[in-house]
Amino acid sequence: MKLHGFLSSSAAYRVRAALYLKGLSFEEVDHDLFAGEQNSPEYLAMNPQGLVPALEIDGGQVLTQSMAICEYLDDVCPKPALLPADPVLRAKVRAVALAVACEIHPLQNRMTLLRLRGFGLDKAQVSAWTHQIIGRGLAACEIMLSSEPGPFCFGATPTLADIFVVPQIHNARRYGMTPAWPKLLAVEDACLALDAFARARPPSAS
Amino acid sequence: MKLHGFLSSSAAYRVRAALYLKGLSFEEVDHDLFAGEQNSPEYLAMNPQGLVPALEIDGGQVLTQSMAICEYLDDVCPKPALLPADPVLRAKVRAVALAVACEIHPLQNRMTLLRLRGFGLDKAQVSAWTHQIIGRGLAACEIMLSSEPGPFCFGATPTLADIFVVPQIHNARRYGMTPAWPKLLAVEDACLALDAFARARPPSAS
Numbered sequence: 001m002k003l004h005g006f007l008s009s010s011a012a013y014r015v016r017a018a019l020y021l022k023g024l025s026f027e028e029v030d031h032d033l034f035a036g037e038q039n040s041p042e043y044l045a046m047n048p049q050g051l052v053p054a055l056e057i058d059g060g061q062v063l064t065q066s067m068a069i070c071e072y073l074d075d076v077c078p079k080p081a082l083l084p085a086d087p088v089l090r091a092k093v094r095a096v097a098l099a100v101a102c103e104i105h106p107l108q109n110r111m112t113l114l115r116l117r118g119f120g121l122d123k124a125q126v127s128a129w130t131h132q133i134i135g136r137g138l139a140a141c142e143i144m145l146s147s148e149p150g151p152f153c154f155g156a157t158p159t160l161a162d163i164f165v166v167p168q169i170h171n172a173r174r175y176g177m178t179p180a181w182p183k184l185l186a187v188e189d190a191c192l193a194l195d196a197f198a199r200a201r202p203p204s205a206s
Numbered sequence: 207m208k209l210h211g212f213l214s215s216s217a218a219y220r221v222r223a224a225l226y227l228k229g230l231s232f233e234e235v236d237h238d239l240f241a242g243e244q245n246s247p248e249y250l251a252m253n254p255q256g257l258v259p260a261l262e263i264d265g266g267q268v269l270t271q272s273m274a275i276c277e278y279l280d281d282v283c284p285k286p287a288l289l290p291a292d293p294v295l296r297a298k299v300r301a302v303a304l305a306v307a308c309e310i311h312p313l314q315n316r317m318t319l320l321r322l323r324g325f326g327l328d329k330a331q332v333s334a335w336t337h338q339i340i341g342r343g344l345a346a347c348e349i350m351l352s353s354e355p356g357p358f359c360f361g362a363t364p365t366l367a368d369i370f371v372v373p374q375i376h377n378a379r380r381y382g383m384t385p386a387w388p389k390l391l392a393v394e395d396a397c398l399a400l401d402a403f404a405r406a407r408p409p410s411a412s
Contacts, residue, residue, distance in 0.1 A: 048345075064350075065301040072293055076293050088269070090278065091274045091281075092274075094277055098271040098273055098274055105308070115335070119335060121325055125325055144255075
Protein backbone atom coordinates (compact mmCIF):
# COMPACT_ATOMS: atom_id res chain seq x y z
CA MET A 1 0.00 0.00 0.00
CA LYS A 2 1.06 3.54 -0.68
CA LEU A 3 -0.03 6.39 1.60
CA HIS A 4 -0.13 9.78 -0.08
CA GLY A 5 0.28 12.29 2.69
CA PHE A 6 2.22 15.19 4.07
CA LEU A 7 4.28 14.98 7.21
CA SER A 8 2.56 17.84 9.02
CA SER A 9 -0.97 16.87 7.95
CA SER A 10 -2.99 15.77 10.96
CA ALA A 11 -5.35 13.80 8.70
CA ALA A 12 -2.39 11.80 7.35
CA TYR A 13 -1.21 11.33 10.97
CA ARG A 14 -4.55 9.58 11.68
CA VAL A 15 -4.06 7.08 8.86
CA ARG A 16 -0.41 6.44 9.75
CA ALA A 17 -1.50 5.67 13.34
CA ALA A 18 -4.17 3.25 12.09
CA LEU A 19 -1.71 1.51 9.73
CA TYR A 20 0.90 1.14 12.47
CA LEU A 21 -1.69 -0.07 15.01
CA LYS A 22 -2.71 -2.76 12.53
CA GLY A 23 0.92 -3.64 11.87
CA LEU A 24 0.47 -3.05 8.14
CA SER A 25 3.45 -2.11 6.01
CA PHE A 26 3.15 0.78 3.61
CA GLU A 27 5.20 3.17 1.55
CA GLU A 28 4.71 6.86 2.18
CA VAL A 29 4.70 9.54 -0.52
CA ASP A 30 4.96 13.10 0.69
CA HIS A 31 3.09 15.80 -1.24
CA ASP A 32 4.16 19.31 -0.37
CA LEU A 33 0.90 21.07 0.47
CA PHE A 34 2.73 24.38 0.92
CA ALA A 35 3.90 24.14 -2.70
CA GLY A 36 0.36 23.22 -3.84
CA GLU A 37 1.28 19.73 -5.06
CA GLN A 38 -2.17 18.47 -4.05
CA ASN A 39 -3.63 20.61 -6.83
CA SER A 40 -1.50 19.18 -9.65
CA PRO A 41 -3.43 17.46 -12.46
CA GLU A 42 -1.72 14.16 -11.55
CA TYR A 43 -2.80 14.36 -7.92
CA LEU A 44 -6.33 15.53 -8.74
CA ALA A 45 -6.71 12.57 -11.11
CA MET A 46 -6.09 10.38 -8.07
CA ASN A 47 -8.10 12.44 -5.55
CA PRO A 48 -10.41 15.06 -7.08
CA GLN A 49 -10.80 16.62 -3.63
CA GLY A 50 -7.18 17.84 -3.74
CA LEU A 51 -6.63 16.63 -0.18
CA VAL A 52 -4.32 14.30 1.65
CA PRO A 53 -4.38 11.55 2.74
CA ALA A 54 -5.14 9.10 -0.06
CA LEU A 55 -4.36 5.41 0.22
CA GLU A 56 -3.41 3.47 -2.89
CA ILE A 57 -4.27 -0.13 -2.19
CA ASP A 58 -3.09 -3.26 -3.94
CA GLY A 59 -4.71 -3.34 -7.35
CA GLY A 60 -4.24 0.40 -7.81
CA GLN A 61 -7.52 1.64 -6.37
CA VAL A 62 -7.30 4.87 -4.41
CA LEU A 63 -9.21 5.46 -1.18
CA THR A 64 -9.75 8.96 0.20
CA GLN A 65 -11.02 10.61 3.40
CA SER A 66 -9.09 9.54 6.48
CA MET A 67 -12.13 8.18 8.33
CA ALA A 68 -13.21 6.06 5.34
CA ILE A 69 -9.64 4.78 5.05
CA CYS A 70 -9.47 3.86 8.76
CA GLU A 71 -12.84 2.10 8.55
CA TYR A 72 -11.57 0.22 5.45
CA LEU A 73 -8.47 -0.90 7.35
CA ASP A 74 -10.73 -2.12 10.15
CA ASP A 75 -12.94 -3.95 7.62
CA VAL A 76 -10.07 -5.80 5.91
CA CYS A 77 -7.81 -6.25 8.94
CA PRO A 78 -10.12 -6.58 11.95
CA LYS A 79 -7.41 -7.09 14.61
CA PRO A 80 -6.67 -5.07 16.65
CA ALA A 81 -10.17 -3.61 16.34
CA LEU A 82 -10.51 0.16 16.04
CA LEU A 83 -14.19 -0.02 16.95
CA PRO A 84 -15.86 -1.85 19.86
CA ALA A 85 -18.40 -4.60 19.14
CA ASP A 86 -21.36 -2.96 20.92
CA PRO A 87 -23.38 -0.81 18.47
CA VAL A 88 -24.03 2.03 20.96
CA LEU A 89 -20.37 2.20 21.89
CA ARG A 90 -19.38 2.08 18.20
CA ALA A 91 -21.64 5.08 17.63
CA LYS A 92 -20.04 6.95 20.53
CA VAL A 93 -16.52 6.23 19.28
CA ARG A 94 -17.44 7.36 15.76
CA ALA A 95 -19.13 10.48 17.13
CA VAL A 96 -15.92 11.60 18.84
CA ALA A 97 -13.88 10.93 15.68
CA LEU A 98 -16.45 12.90 13.67
CA ALA A 99 -16.52 15.72 16.24
CA VAL A 100 -12.87 16.21 15.27
CA ALA A 101 -13.19 15.37 11.56
CA CYS A 102 -16.26 17.54 10.93
CA GLU A 103 -16.42 20.26 13.57
CA ILE A 104 -12.75 21.09 14.14
CA HIS A 105 -10.31 20.04 11.44
CA PRO A 106 -11.95 21.44 8.25
CA LEU A 107 -12.41 24.81 9.96
CA GLN A 108 -8.73 25.08 10.87
CA ASN A 109 -6.95 23.39 7.98
CA ARG A 110 -4.56 25.29 5.77
CA MET A 111 -7.00 25.74 2.89
CA THR A 112 -9.61 27.33 5.14
CA LEU A 113 -7.10 29.63 6.81
CA LEU A 114 -5.85 30.77 3.40
CA ARG A 115 -9.43 31.39 2.34
CA LEU A 116 -10.00 33.51 5.46
CA ARG A 117 -6.92 35.58 4.57
CA GLY A 118 -8.34 35.90 1.04
CA PHE A 119 -11.53 37.34 2.53
CA GLY A 120 -9.52 39.98 4.36
CA LEU A 121 -8.85 38.59 7.83
CA ASP A 122 -5.41 39.50 9.14
CA LYS A 123 -3.00 37.10 10.83
CA ALA A 124 -4.23 37.88 14.35
CA GLN A 125 -7.84 37.32 13.34
CA VAL A 126 -7.01 33.99 11.68
CA SER A 127 -5.19 32.94 14.83
CA ALA A 128 -8.19 33.96 16.97
CA TRP A 129 -10.49 32.00 14.61
CA THR A 130 -8.32 28.90 14.92
CA HIS A 131 -8.18 29.08 18.71
CA GLN A 132 -11.97 29.52 18.91
CA ILE A 133 -12.63 26.51 16.67
CA ILE A 134 -10.15 24.16 18.32
CA GLY A 135 -10.99 25.36 21.84
CA ARG A 136 -14.72 24.90 21.41
CA GLY A 137 -14.31 21.56 19.60
CA LEU A 138 -11.88 19.92 21.99
CA ALA A 139 -13.86 21.17 25.00
CA ALA A 140 -16.87 19.29 23.59
CA CYS A 141 -14.73 16.16 23.10
CA GLU A 142 -13.54 16.40 26.71
CA ILE A 143 -17.16 16.40 27.92
CA MET A 144 -18.14 13.58 25.52
CA LEU A 145 -15.35 11.47 27.02
CA SER A 146 -15.61 12.57 30.63
CA SER A 147 -17.44 9.50 31.91
CA GLU A 148 -15.59 6.97 29.74
CA PRO A 149 -12.93 4.75 31.32
CA GLY A 150 -9.27 5.36 30.45
CA PRO A 151 -6.48 5.25 29.71
CA PHE A 152 -7.63 5.62 26.09
CA CYS A 153 -10.72 7.50 24.94
CA PHE A 154 -12.94 4.46 25.44
CA GLY A 155 -11.12 2.13 27.79
CA ALA A 156 -8.23 -0.25 27.55
CA THR A 157 -7.41 -0.06 23.84
CA PRO A 158 -7.14 2.74 21.30
CA THR A 159 -10.05 3.25 18.92
CA LEU A 160 -10.95 5.54 16.03
CA ALA A 161 -11.64 8.22 18.65
CA ASP A 162 -8.00 8.24 19.83
CA ILE A 163 -6.80 8.22 16.23
CA PHE A 164 -8.69 11.46 15.59
CA VAL A 165 -8.31 13.20 18.96
CA VAL A 166 -4.54 12.87 19.38
CA PRO A 167 -3.56 14.49 16.03
CA GLN A 168 -6.00 17.30 16.82
CA ILE A 169 -4.27 17.99 20.15
CA HIS A 170 -1.00 18.07 18.19
CA ASN A 171 -2.56 20.68 15.89
CA ALA A 172 -3.72 22.74 18.87
CA ARG A 173 -0.11 23.02 20.02
CA ARG A 174 1.05 23.79 16.48
CA TYR A 175 -1.31 26.76 16.51
CA GLY A 176 0.17 28.01 19.78
CA MET A 177 -2.46 26.70 22.17
CA THR A 178 -1.76 24.99 25.50
CA PRO A 179 -4.29 22.17 25.76
CA ALA A 180 -5.50 21.79 29.34
CA TRP A 181 -8.26 19.19 29.10
CA PRO A 182 -7.33 16.47 31.62
CA LYS A 183 -9.02 13.51 29.93
CA LEU A 184 -7.65 14.46 26.50
CA LEU A 185 -4.12 14.93 27.85
CA ALA A 186 -4.27 11.55 29.59
CA VAL A 187 -5.43 9.99 26.31
CA GLU A 188 -2.56 11.65 24.49
CA ASP A 189 -0.06 10.29 27.04
CA ALA A 190 -1.48 6.78 26.71
CA CYS A 191 -1.37 6.93 22.91
CA LEU A 192 2.11 8.39 22.58
CA ALA A 193 3.42 5.63 24.84
CA LEU A 194 2.47 3.27 22.00
CA ASP A 195 4.96 2.72 19.22
CA ALA A 196 2.19 3.18 16.61
CA PHE A 197 1.38 6.76 17.65
CA ALA A 198 4.99 7.68 18.41
CA ARG A 199 6.00 6.64 14.87
CA ALA A 200 2.95 8.24 13.23
CA ARG A 201 3.37 11.59 14.95
CA PRO A 202 4.84 14.46 12.91
CA PRO A 203 7.94 16.12 14.40
CA SER A 204 6.98 18.79 16.91
CA ALA A 205 7.11 22.36 15.67
CA SER A 206 8.86 23.43 18.85
CA MET B 207 -36.56 6.69 19.35
CA LYS B 208 -36.60 10.45 19.52
CA LEU B 209 -34.80 12.53 16.91
CA HIS B 210 -33.70 15.94 18.11
CA GLY B 211 -33.42 18.06 15.00
CA PHE B 212 -34.50 21.18 13.20
CA LEU B 213 -36.58 21.14 10.08
CA SER B 214 -34.17 23.11 7.92
CA SER B 215 -31.03 21.34 9.20
CA SER B 216 -29.48 19.29 6.40
CA ALA B 217 -27.73 17.08 8.96
CA ALA B 218 -31.11 16.20 10.52
CA TYR B 219 -32.44 15.59 6.96
CA ARG B 220 -29.76 12.88 6.57
CA VAL B 221 -30.88 11.04 9.70
CA ARG B 222 -34.57 11.36 8.82
CA ALA B 223 -33.82 9.82 5.41
CA ALA B 224 -31.92 6.93 7.03
CA LEU B 225 -34.71 6.30 9.55
CA TYR B 226 -37.39 6.32 6.84
CA LEU B 227 -35.29 4.09 4.53
CA LYS B 228 -35.02 1.57 7.38
CA GLY B 229 -38.75 1.85 8.07
CA LEU B 230 -38.08 2.80 11.70
CA SER B 231 -40.63 4.83 13.62
CA PHE B 232 -39.48 7.83 15.60
CA GLU B 233 -40.71 10.95 17.27
CA GLU B 234 -39.21 14.24 16.16
CA VAL B 235 -38.40 17.14 18.46
CA ASP B 236 -37.66 20.42 16.78
CA HIS B 237 -35.07 22.73 18.37
CA ASP B 238 -35.12 26.24 17.00
CA LEU B 239 -31.50 26.87 15.99
CA PHE B 240 -32.33 30.47 15.05
CA ALA B 241 -33.44 31.06 18.66
CA GLY B 242 -30.28 29.34 19.97
CA GLU B 243 -32.14 26.47 21.65
CA GLN B 244 -29.19 24.15 20.89
CA ASN B 245 -27.13 26.15 23.39
CA SER B 246 -29.55 25.80 26.32
CA PRO B 247 -28.12 24.00 29.38
CA GLU B 248 -30.71 21.23 28.89
CA TYR B 249 -29.68 20.62 25.29
CA LEU B 250 -25.94 20.83 26.02
CA ALA B 251 -26.37 18.24 28.78
CA MET B 252 -27.64 15.91 26.04
CA ASN B 253 -25.20 16.96 23.32
CA PRO B 254 -22.21 19.00 24.52
CA GLN B 255 -21.47 19.90 20.88
CA GLY B 256 -24.59 22.09 20.76
CA LEU B 257 -25.52 20.63 17.40
CA VAL B 258 -28.44 18.81 15.86
CA PRO B 259 -29.19 16.03 15.16
CA ALA B 260 -29.08 13.87 18.27
CA LEU B 261 -30.90 10.56 18.49
CA GLU B 262 -32.29 9.41 21.82
CA ILE B 263 -32.50 5.66 21.63
CA ASP B 264 -34.50 3.25 23.77
CA GLY B 265 -32.89 3.19 27.20
CA GLY B 266 -32.28 6.93 27.12
CA GLN B 267 -28.79 6.97 25.59
CA VAL B 268 -28.13 9.84 23.20
CA LEU B 269 -26.20 9.41 19.96
CA THR B 270 -24.72 12.39 18.13
CA GLN B 271 -23.09 13.16 14.77
CA SER B 272 -25.31 12.27 11.82
CA MET B 273 -22.82 9.86 10.24
CA ALA B 274 -22.32 7.96 13.51
CA ILE B 275 -26.11 7.81 13.90
CA CYS B 276 -26.60 6.46 10.35
CA GLU B 277 -23.86 3.85 10.87
CA TYR B 278 -25.55 2.87 14.16
CA LEU B 279 -28.88 2.42 12.38
CA ASP B 280 -27.12 0.23 9.80
CA ASP B 281 -25.47 -1.78 12.61
CA VAL B 282 -28.70 -2.49 14.49
CA CYS B 283 -31.06 -2.69 11.53
CA PRO B 284 -28.99 -4.06 8.62
CA LYS B 285 -31.79 -4.15 6.01
CA PRO B 286 -31.96 -2.31 3.71
CA ALA B 287 -28.20 -1.86 3.87
CA LEU B 288 -26.80 1.67 3.67
CA LEU B 289 -23.34 0.32 2.84
CA PRO B 290 -22.31 -2.28 0.25
CA ALA B 291 -20.65 -5.52 1.39
CA ASP B 292 -17.38 -5.04 -0.53
CA PRO B 293 -14.77 -3.24 1.64
CA VAL B 294 -13.40 -1.08 -1.20
CA LEU B 295 -16.88 -0.01 -2.22
CA ARG B 296 -17.79 0.67 1.43
CA ALA B 297 -14.76 2.97 1.63
CA LYS B 298 -15.83 4.79 -1.53
CA VAL B 299 -19.38 5.27 -0.25
CA ARG B 300 -18.11 6.55 3.09
CA ALA B 301 -15.63 8.87 1.34
CA VAL B 302 -18.43 10.61 -0.56
CA ALA B 303 -20.50 10.97 2.61
CA LEU B 304 -17.45 12.39 4.39
CA ALA B 305 -16.63 14.70 1.46
CA VAL B 306 -19.97 16.33 2.29
CA ALA B 307 -19.83 15.94 6.08
CA CYS B 308 -16.25 17.24 6.47
CA GLU B 309 -15.38 19.40 3.47
CA ILE B 310 -18.68 21.15 2.74
CA HIS B 311 -21.27 21.21 5.50
CA PRO B 312 -19.23 22.52 8.49
CA LEU B 313 -17.87 25.35 6.35
CA GLN B 314 -21.33 26.53 5.35
CA ASN B 315 -23.46 25.82 8.38
CA ARG B 316 -25.17 28.59 10.27
CA MET B 317 -22.67 28.72 13.11
CA THR B 318 -19.74 29.19 10.71
CA LEU B 319 -21.53 31.86 8.70
CA LEU B 320 -22.34 33.76 11.90
CA ARG B 321 -18.70 33.46 12.93
CA LEU B 322 -17.64 34.91 9.56
CA ARG B 323 -19.98 37.86 10.11
CA GLY B 324 -18.46 38.26 13.57
CA PHE B 325 -15.01 38.51 11.96
CA GLY B 326 -16.22 41.33 9.76
CA LEU B 327 -17.34 39.72 6.50
CA ASP B 328 -20.39 41.38 5.00
CA LYS B 329 -23.43 39.56 3.61
CA ALA B 330 -22.09 39.47 0.04
CA GLN B 331 -18.77 38.05 1.20
CA VAL B 332 -20.47 35.36 3.27
CA SER B 333 -22.57 34.45 0.25
CA ALA B 334 -19.45 34.25 -1.93
CA TRP B 335 -17.74 32.08 0.70
CA THR B 336 -20.73 29.72 0.80
CA HIS B 337 -20.88 29.41 -2.98
CA GLN B 338 -17.13 28.70 -3.17
CA ILE B 339 -17.30 25.98 -0.52
CA ILE B 340 -20.39 24.24 -1.88
CA GLY B 341 -19.31 24.65 -5.52
CA ARG B 342 -15.86 23.21 -4.96
CA GLY B 343 -17.15 20.42 -2.72
CA LEU B 344 -20.01 19.21 -4.89
CA ALA B 345 -17.81 19.42 -8.02
CA ALA B 346 -15.42 16.98 -6.31
CA CYS B 347 -18.36 14.68 -5.43
CA GLU B 348 -19.50 14.75 -9.06
CA ILE B 349 -16.06 13.56 -10.19
CA MET B 350 -15.86 10.93 -7.41
CA LEU B 351 -19.18 9.51 -8.66
CA SER B 352 -18.68 10.00 -12.39
CA SER B 353 -17.83 6.39 -13.20
CA GLU B 354 -20.28 4.82 -10.74
CA PRO B 355 -23.48 3.24 -12.05
CA GLY B 356 -26.82 4.97 -11.37
CA PRO B 357 -29.49 5.77 -10.67
CA PHE B 358 -28.22 6.29 -7.10
CA CYS B 359 -24.68 7.36 -6.15
CA PHE B 360 -23.43 3.78 -6.20
CA GLY B 361 -25.88 1.76 -8.25
CA ALA B 362 -29.32 0.35 -7.74
CA THR B 363 -30.00 1.25 -4.11
CA PRO B 364 -29.41 4.34 -1.96
CA THR B 365 -26.42 4.32 0.38
CA LEU B 366 -24.86 6.65 2.95
CA ALA B 367 -23.49 8.62 0.00
CA ASP B 368 -26.99 9.51 -1.25
CA ILE B 369 -28.08 10.33 2.30
CA PHE B 370 -25.34 12.96 2.52
CA VAL B 371 -25.28 14.27 -1.06
CA VAL B 372 -28.99 14.96 -1.50
CA PRO B 373 -29.40 17.23 1.58
CA GLN B 374 -26.29 19.11 0.46
CA ILE B 375 -27.82 19.79 -2.96
CA HIS B 376 -30.87 21.05 -1.10
CA ASN B 377 -28.60 23.41 0.85
CA ALA B 378 -26.94 24.63 -2.35
CA ARG B 379 -30.36 25.76 -3.61
CA ARG B 380 -31.19 27.31 -0.23
CA TYR B 381 -28.08 29.46 -0.63
CA GLY B 382 -29.21 30.60 -4.09
CA MET B 383 -27.10 28.29 -6.22
CA THR B 384 -28.34 26.40 -9.27
CA PRO B 385 -26.70 22.96 -9.09
CA ALA B 386 -25.72 21.78 -12.57
CA TRP B 387 -23.81 18.56 -11.92
CA PRO B 388 -25.54 15.92 -14.07
CA LYS B 389 -24.72 12.85 -11.96
CA LEU B 390 -25.70 14.60 -8.72
CA LEU B 391 -28.97 15.87 -10.17
CA ALA B 392 -29.81 12.38 -11.45
CA VAL B 393 -29.08 11.02 -7.97
CA GLU B 394 -31.33 13.67 -6.43
CA ASP B 395 -34.16 12.73 -8.83
CA ALA B 396 -33.80 9.04 -7.99
CA CYS B 397 -33.78 9.73 -4.25
CA LEU B 398 -36.69 12.16 -4.20
CA ALA B 399 -38.77 9.59 -6.09
CA LEU B 400 -38.49 7.47 -2.94
CA ASP B 401 -40.97 8.04 -0.15
CA ALA B 402 -38.12 8.06 2.43
CA PHE B 403 -36.36 11.07 0.92
CA ALA B 404 -39.57 12.86 -0.03
CA ARG B 405 -40.76 12.65 3.58
CA ALA B 406 -37.36 13.54 5.06
CA ARG B 407 -36.85 16.62 2.91
CA PRO B 408 -37.38 20.02 4.50
CA PRO B 409 -39.91 22.26 2.75
CA SER B 410 -38.28 24.16 -0.12
CA ALA B 411 -37.31 27.75 0.57
CA SER B 412 -38.79 28.84 -2.73
